Amino acid sequence: MGQGYKLTCDHCTYTKDIYIGIGFYYFSLESIASFVKDLVLKQQIEHFQKDPATTFDAYDALYVCPSCNAVRNELFMNMRSDTSQFVTIYTCKRCKDTMRLTPLEHLVPVHLSCPECEHGQLESTFFMDWD
Numbered sequence: 001m002g003q004g005y006k007l008t009c010d011h012c013t014y015t016k017d018i019y020i021g022i023g024f025y026y027f028s029l030e031s032i033a034s035f036v037k038d039l040v041l042k043q044q045i046e047h048f049q050k051d052p053a054t055t056f057d058a059y060d061a062l063y064v065c066p067s068c069n070a071v072r073n074e075l076f077m078n079m080r081s082d083t084s085q086f087v088t089i090y091t092c093k094r095c096k097d098t099m100r101l102t103p104l105e106h107l108v109p110v111h112l113s114c115p116e117c118e119h120g121q122l123e124s125t126f127f128m129d130w131d
Helices: 027-037 041-048
Strands: 002-009 015-021 055-065 070-082 083-085 100-101 123-128
Touching: 015 070, 015 123, 027 041, 027 070, 041 070, 041 083
Parallel strands: none
Antiparallel strands: 002 015, 002 123, 015 055, 055 070, 055 100, 070 083
């Protein structure tokens, strides 16, 4: 199960909805492969599906750029087998820096700078549970 949060800037009008957590499609590599559009990730999933020793973690996550504060809501995947490992990495669409996985939890304050005005701080407000 996942949660929905609204990020809002305390200085400007920036808002963004973020969905964090695990949905019903995240319980098998086959189901994840059915909706993944990124070809590299899809190929990695197919590679790990062939190995019976594979374990994985997958969930929707918040990624933040350390350089320009851009925010992305993306699939986190960590697949492991006896011989290899793969972890999703995202590049900022604005500045091309590597984005950081950033925790977002109910009733825990976030300390993120606004990606639009760069003066404000983002506040998170829980607004829903999802499956």
